[in-house]
Amino acid sequence: MSSTEISPLAPATAPSLPEIAGVRIATAQAGIRYKNRTDVLYVGLAEGTQVAGVFTRSRCPSAPVDWCRDALKAGKGARALVVNSGNANAFTGLKGREAVALTADIAARVAACAPEAVMIASTGVIGEPLDARKFDGVLAECAGRAEGGAEAWAQAAQAIMTTDTFPKLATRRVEIDGVPVTINGIAKGAGMIAPDMATMLSFAFTDAALPQDVLQELLSAGTKTSFNCVTVDGDTSTSDTLLLFATGAAGNAAVTRADDPRLAGFRAALDDLLIELAQLVARDGEGANKLVTVEVEGAESDPSAHRIAMSIANSPLVKTAVAGEDANWGRVVMAVGKAGEPADRDRLAIWFGDVRVAVQGARDPDYSEEAASAVMRRPEITVRVDLGLGQGRARVWTCDLTKAYVAINGDYRS
Amino acid sequence: MSSTEISPLAPATAPSLPEIAGVRIATAQAGIRYKNRTDVLYVGLAEGTQVAGVFTRSRCPSAPVDWCRDALKAGKGARALVVNSGNANAFTGLKGREAVALTADIAARVAACAPEAVMIASTGVIGEPLDARKFDGVLAECAGRAEGGAEAWAQAAQAIMTTDTFPKLATRRVEIDGVPVTINGIAKGAGMIAPDMATMLSFAFTDAALPQDVLQELLSAGTKTSFNCVTVDGDTSTSDTLLLFATGAAGNAAVTRADDPRLAGFRAALDDLLIELAQLVARDGEGANKLVTVEVEGAESDPSAHRIAMSIANSPLVKTAVAGEDANWGRVVMAVGKAGEPADRDRLAIWFGDVRVAVQGARDPDYSEEAASAVMRRPEITVRVDLGLGQGRARVWTCDLTKAYVAINGDYRS
Structure with missing residues (x-):
């Protein structure tokens, strides 16, 4: 397997990501599939955090994709994100839906929120039951030591990798109506994990104050010129998930429409960040030399x-x-x-x-x-x-x- | 290149094809691209031969595909088929159209017919001008020694190969209203010829007496369960061509509709032959082991x-x-x-x-x-x-x- 060698198209250095107020990160080893590497990412999000999402077009989506779609419809915002690598919880039938519900329950207790405010993504082997009881204790422990610095972001990008040969991170700084805001993003690529299919996942976070519908419109538009413009082999994962979280901690003035001219800079920065992440996925395509x-x-x-x-x-x-x-x-x-x-x-x-x-x-x-x-x-x-x-x-x-x-x-x- | 080894999926033996009254075959070396191998197939067809065709769905078809489509519309039947390997005459602009017209003129003089009664197919390198003057003399010489026996059919299947590792032939014997008729078919697969793209070509011949519109309906229907059901890599050639010729020499009773119950056996035999040829193409897919x-x-x-x-x-x-x-x-x-x-x-x-x-x-x-x-x-x-x-x-x-x-x-x- 050449997946142990770093892609020749990897950037020379990964960017150092700044803290985003209201975002706290921890990773852990839950023993989902791998030994001696982190396979769980927990992100705690401040009260009032809004979230938008774009998902696979597969007609056979994974259980976490179904969960996130429903959670977004519930519109309760987001207080936690749980991502695991090693098992995609896809094509696992009723057991898969139960595993997602249990994961949300565990994280909801930890974050003191409704289960619908927990976003979940999984990547790795498909068709094998995911034992969500493994998250019990692990997530509470993660929440206790979660932090927001550059090292935490680097660990987050690492924990969601499967056969990716390098972690994928990007950041942008921009103003909304004179108030500085930050956008950080991480992604994992369309790699494979023996003996099964892995997925494309990406998560972006900002301290901007933006309502869910505005976030969704910005994210859907940005996806069109970024993740929907990248392909490794034309095969579509059951689990592709892109989520954008906005904590609101920057305290910018309220905007109610995505086409508000005060958002022009934010929109451009978000589009640009998504393109950078999408390109990183292509750079780490399996076996890629060009x-x-x-x-x-x-x-x-x-x-x-x-x-x-x-x-x-x-x-x-x-x-x-x-x-x-x-x-x-x-x-x-x-x-x-x-x-x-x-x-x-x-x-x-x-x-x-x-x-x-x-x-x-x-x-x-x-x-x-x-x-x-x-x-x-x-x-x-x-x-x-x-x-x-x-x-x-x-x-x-x-x-x-x-x-x-x-x-x-x-x-x-x- | 593994193209010099015969595919492990090749049939143990190729069938010996019987003569079809009204079909006369010769192959030659015209020096299109290869050295020391035949690269031209000439088929002379009896007066009154009807023809139907199915072609690539590419929006950028080759010049011969355009020619055949127009010739079928002209409805003058077919008196000759000229196929060359080594050059697909695709994406060759005005020069390509001139080369096809010149080929038809040369063959029309040889077969004493209208140019529109000459069917043409080309396979091999694309984007390079095809010098059709190379057919001058060669086709007349072919017509002079064309014959109909098993060896001629075997040579025909060989002459249209590019990176195919084995020739592809099939035959069926069936009755129309008590009169025995034969169908023979040859094909070449979706191989590659350095440094460019080759094509899928197939030609079927019968001595049945069938009008053009009936032939076309039978062929279009048969394609749906055969050649349109085979894929090597999902890439579509600019030159895919399937032609069905009917000389009428069997002298069966006239039929005017494809759904005439007397054609049930013929239809089944044709469908079966096309499926066999399509499967042979998949068996010779580039690098195929399964x-x-x-x-x-x-x-x-x-x-x-x-x-x-x-x-x-x-x-x-x-x-x-x-x-x-x-x-x-x-x-x-x-x-x-x-x-x-x-x-x-x-x-x-x-x-x-x-x-x-x-x-x-x-x-x-x-x-x-x-x-x-x-x-x-x-x-x-x-x-x-x-x-x-x-x-x-x-x-x-x-x-x-x-x-x-x-x-x-x-x-x-x-």
Whole structure:
């Protein structure tokens, strides 16, 4: 397994995250599956904390995803977040629902709140019952020593990892109507944990004072240009969860609408932070050697551009070509064609990096194999497609498809 | 490249195809791309031959696909088929259209017919101009020595191969209203040819007397349960072409409707032949070690079952699990969930071979890891899913995703 080696696309250093008033963090070893590593994250949240969420589109979601969706509908805010790695509590039937309810009960006693104010996420093996009794005692102990400093954030990012090769953290500082606020975020990537499927999880926290509906609107919008624009292999987890918590401790003026101009800076900072986290997930894609940015422009609409970009980013033939450092634009044409979106073969233009390889439906007359190959040897590659039809555009991120991906996901029993 | 080794899933022997009255075959070396192997197939067809076709759904089809679509609309029947390997004539702009027109002109002179009665298919490298002048002389020479015996059919299947590891042939004998008719078919698989994309091509021939519209209806219906149910990696070629030619030499009674009960046997034989050819394509998938049959039942409708089956068959995580001989039903749940079709997690049941691994939304209480693992070690594996919602069903074929797939499609420049 190459998962013990750090991805060559990992950033040189992880950022040091500042304290956020109203957020207290602790991690522990609950013995869910791993030995000698933390597998539980407990986050205590100040009274009045609001929360918004975006979840997997899977028609077979995990029990924690169902729980969080219901909890958000209950609208009681959030007083605690419990995340475990090692077991996704997915496809576990009635036992899974009971395990989630028990986890919420344990955390609710600890945080002195309603169970519906406890958010829960799980990642790791699926189809195996999760023994939530293991959280009894552990969460109370966590709450007793929870803290808010940089080390606590680093530990939090570590505790939610499965086959991630590096922890993923990001932070932004911005003002709302003159009042400084902070946003911190952590994520875990689309890795695999033998012998089963893991998940994409991300949690963002801010001290801004924002009501739930505004938070939800900001988060849903931000997801469109970040986590919904990243793919490793096109497979969708049963457990994908993105939550945004706002403690309100910054004490900014009340806003009631997401399009309040005083939120422009906050919105931009949040979008930017989510994009950074999403890119970190692509950088840690299983077996990845190359980060690929796919930019599509000139489509009939933005959604059309997005579907074409995802078709390129998910194509095994495009991804193996990138792994082989081959400027194989024919496969990009193929992926445009299979997207099922409006496209005119004879208007297509394609670039690898700054090198235009095809124009007006044929190989660029000035095409230089050498120049294109030089681009493909870089660790970060941009594939750009102009459809020449309209103003629609999109940008997504993926990684290459290597033998290590097959090894990580196929070899572990052989 | 492992493409020089014959797929472990290849049939032990290829069938010997009988002569079909009105079909004359020759192959030649036109020097399109390869050295020392045949790369052109010429088929001369008797006067009155009718033809039907099904083509790639790509929005960026190759020039030959555009040509055939127009030729079918012209409705002049078919007097010749020209196929070349080594160059797909795709994404070649105006030059590509000129090359197709020139090929048709050359073949039309040879066959003494209208250019619109010439069907053309090309497979191989894309984005490079095809020099159709290379067919001048070659096709006339082919026509002069074309014949109809078993050896000619074997040569035809060989000449259209690119990275296929074995030729693909099938035959059926059936009666229409008491008159015996024959159907022969050849195919080439979804292989790759360094450094570019190849294509799926298939051609079927019969001596039955059937009008174009009946042929088209039979072929379109048959495609739904055969070639549209096979996938190697989910990538769609720009050049996929399936043509069915009927010379009429069998002299059966005229029929004017595809649902004529006298055609029931012919329809069943054609469907069966197309399924055999489609399965051969999956058996020769790049790097394949396992043939996987995915059966979905209990869906809300047949199309819904088909989309779920294809989601499973195209999932990199399912396909790497099969490569690793791992009975990883969690990934099957994941693939059901991501299909976007109606599914109730708590009604799902999943089998590998005869071993039920999951039922009613959780691991089967009688699950035996040993029994499931024994199934996974076989070269041919059936994954069956019952959604428990309705009567919809579908069956599709794929192969596993191995390191050899990545090597074939990524390594050739390294």
